[in-house]
Structure formats: structure tokens, C-alpha cells
Amino acid sequence: MQADTKQIRIGDLLIKACIVQQHELAEAMDIASSLGLPIGKVMVMSGYLDQGVLQAAIQVQTLLRDNLVQPETALKALQLVKEQKVALPDALRQLGWTPKEPLVETKLGDLLVAAGLVKKEDLSECLDTSRETGLPLGRVLFNTGKVSDTTLWSALNAQVMIRDKKISKDQAVKALRAAYERQQNFESLLNDEGVIKQPHQKRIKLGELLVLAGFLSQEILMTALEVGLLEEKPLGQVLVTRQIITRQVLDNALQIQEMMENHHFLPVQAAEILRLVITRNLPTSQAIAELGLLGARPHETIRFGELLKLSGLVTEDDIIEALRLSVINGNLLGKILVATGQLDELLVHAALRCQFLIREGFLKQEQAVIALNYCQRMRCTFDEALVELGWKAQDAAAPHEPAPASSSS
Numbered sequence: 001m002q003a004d005t006k007q008i009r010i011g012d013l014l015i016k017a018c019i020v021q022q023h024e025l026a027e028a029m030d031i032a033s034s035l036g037l038p039i040g041k042v043m044v045m046s047g048y049l050d051q052g053v054l055q056a057a058i059q060v061q062t063l064l065r066d067n068l069v070q071p072e073t074a075l076k077a078l079q080l081v082k083e084q085k086v087a088l089p090d091a092l093r094q095l096g097w098t099p100k101e102p103l104v105e106t107k108l109g110d111l112l113v114a115a116g117l118v119k120k121e122d123l124s125e126c127l128d129t130s131r132e133t134g135l136p137l138g139r140v141l142f143n144t145g146k147v148s149d150t151t152l153w154s155a156l157n158a159q160v161m162i163r164d165k166k167i168s169k170d171q172a173v174k175a176l177r178a179a180y181e182r183q184q185n186f187e188s189l190l191n192d193e194g195v196i197k198q199p200h201q202k203r204i205k206l207g208e209l210l211v212l213a214g215f216l217s218q219e220i221l222m223t224a225l226e227v228g229l230l231e232e233k234p235l236g237q238v239l240v241t242r243q244i245i246t247r248q249v250l251d252n253a254l255q256i257q258e259m260m261e262n263h264h265f266l267p268v269q270a271a272e273i274l275r276l277v278i279t280r281n282l283p284t285s286q287a288i289a290e291l292g293l294l295g296a297r298p299h300e301t302i303r304f305g306e307l308l309k310l311s312g313l314v315t316e317d318d319i320i321e322a323l324r325l326s327v328i329n330g331n332l333l334g335k336i337l338v339a340t341g342q343l344d345e346l347l348v349h350a351a352l353r354c355q356f357l358i359r360e361g362f363l364k365q366e367q368a369v370i371a372l373n374y375c376q377r378m379r380c381t382f383d384e385a386l387v388e389l390g391w392k393a394q395d396a397a398a399p400h401e402p403a404p405a406s407s408s409s
Helices: 010-016 022-035 039-045 051-065 071-084 088-094 108-114 120-133 137-143 149-163 169-182 186-192 206-212 218-231 235-241 247-259 267-279 284-291 304-310 316-329 333-339 345-360 365-378 382-388
Strands: none
Touching (some): 010 039, 010 071, 022 039, 039 051, 051 071, 051 088, 051 218, 108 120, 108 137, 108 149, 149 169, 149 186, 149 218, 206 218, 206 235, 218 235, 247 267, 284 345, 304 345, 304 365, 316 333, 345 365
16 A cells, blocks of 8 residues: 555555456446445445445545554454454454554543433543544444434534524523433424524535435534544535535535525435436536426516416417327427437426526526527537627526526416
């Protein structure tokens, strides 16, 4: 293994530990690149390794990056995890490993003890294990069964809120204890008791969005969140630098997260938008269009079919027949027009973009008609048409904009 362990990649680590083969990694990398998924997730999905080994490899990657373990020891520990089906801390103990320097104790343990959710002697034991293995305290507490994933998640959220000065430590302790006793969501309890006021249109948290969309497991999220608290880094930065998710996934997740403040998307809808954007390499607007998510806009509006007729792309009879088929088959109008050969997908997507931009006030109906006709005549994309026509493509092509998918004329 190279001396520079700061840039060690998960794939290289798994190959050097003889856990996956080079051709398996190459195949997984191709799939990961085409789908925009983390390489580790693809290898688990492909059956090249199990989730436990992947998690151990991510933890080892952190230990190597922080210079807490020698490369040779790291590789042997990973091999033991795979061969003996043991947890990484047990594998490291078998190898007689001790870290170069102990981890800095965090406030997580203090919060849990003060709330009566962890005994002092249990905390002391877990802190020793954390120092011995280099693993975050929260991960040790969870792995040893001292806290549930719900309790750990609540405590980590409490730390974030204390750090951001949203609540005091005393408020966090009382809320943690009450949430545990009542089996209630930590943040909901704070809101119910008037400690914090959640906005009416709640923005989904980045980690929750990634978990809901299937790009992250809850277990790995909690570890990454704790690492971020220890290193005082944003969660997204931790996830990308540890190669748990790609930069593309993070950027799109942040854009969709921001959209939820202005549009009435449910968390599950936002997650599905993200999944479509990444797995099918779609523009955000097209993903929203395909999901049929509409939002009332304060600007000029026009129905999808009416826009197509104004542009001369279809006739009234075409629209009527497509609407009849859409009712029978349950498909969107645009899909029916493509299936019947009236339009191609390029023009349908361009029309959906135009419809949204009219609603957002970026385009007038007259401009939309011109742009659509230009797309048809020049066989170009909508963004290319905007550039050629000298209009502001950067506004119209913003990746976070939603585009409605109307199925009525």
C-alpha cells in the first residue's frame, strides 16, 4: 500500500486486502459511473462483498486517513472481518493493535449519561473501546447494544442543535430523556414543548434525504454525522471526502433539499426525484415532470397541450386522441404523444421545460413558441435553442427548477 494514506480509495483498499478482484472492481466502477452511485454500494448490490465488510472498509479508511493504524494492520483486519465474520474492533484486538494516540472525547457520552440513557460505567467501557479501536464513540455504543439507533440518532441531533445554538445542553438532556420515555421523535418533542419552532414547510435533512433515496444506510449516516461533529465539518463534506457518496449525488441532493422550501414536495417525493436524477441521469425538471408533481405558480400559466398546439407541434385532434388514450392507459399526455409518433422525446422534454419556465416567469408564451419551433427545426436541445436565440440560458436551465407534467390540454 502506498505511504500516502490520505487519498486511499475504498476500491484499492478492498483489492489490497484480497476481498475483491480487479475485474470485479472495474465492472463495479463502470456501473457506479453510469448510475452515479458510490462504488461500495454497487459492490454490495453486485454481491462482491456484504454490507458489514463495506462498513468495516469505510471505518478502516477513516483510521488510515487519521494515521491511527498502519496499512499492513488495516489490511489484515479487513481480511479477518471477511473470513471470521467479526466486527472491526474485534479484528483489531486480535491483531494486538493500539492506536498511536487516543481520540478526543466528545460531549456525546456526557449527554447520554446526563439524560440517564447510558450508565457511567458503560460509558467508560465504551470510551476505552473507542480509544483502542479509533471508532467513534456513538458507533461503539450502538455496536455494544448500550443505545438503540433511535437514541443515538436523537443524541447526535441534539449535539448539532447545541453546536448551532438552537437549544441549550439542559434543554437537550431533558428532551432526550422525555423522548426516550415517551417513545417520541426528539425534534417533534422539542417542537411540541415550544423549545424550537419548526417551519410549516419543513426542509428534509440532507442525511434523511440520502437514506430515503437509498444512497446511504442509516448506520453509515450516524457514523458520518458523528465524524462531522468530531472534525467540525459539514455532513456533506464528510460523505464526499470518505467516498461514501459522489459529489454529483451531494450536489443534486442539496438542490432538491433547497427546492422543498418553495414547493410542496413530501420527503418521499423529494427522495424519488433524487433517485431518478442520479440513476437515470435526468435533469431535475424532467424527473419532476415524469413524477407528475405540480406546483401552483404566481406567474402566467399554460396547459401542456395548449402550448403544443400554439407551437404548431400537434393538432387539436392529436390532443383529443392522446387524452383519450392517456385516460385508458393511465399515462401522461407527453408519453402518449411519443408512443403514437406525434412527437419525439426531445420535443416533449423541451415543452415541459417551457411550461415550467412560463410559470416561473422566465419566459413568455411567445418566446416558448419560438423556442419550441427552433428545437423542432434545428433538432437541438432546449438549452441549445436558448443559447442560439440569445436568451438567458443560465436562468432557464437552473438544475434545481421543477417542471410540471400536465396530462390535460
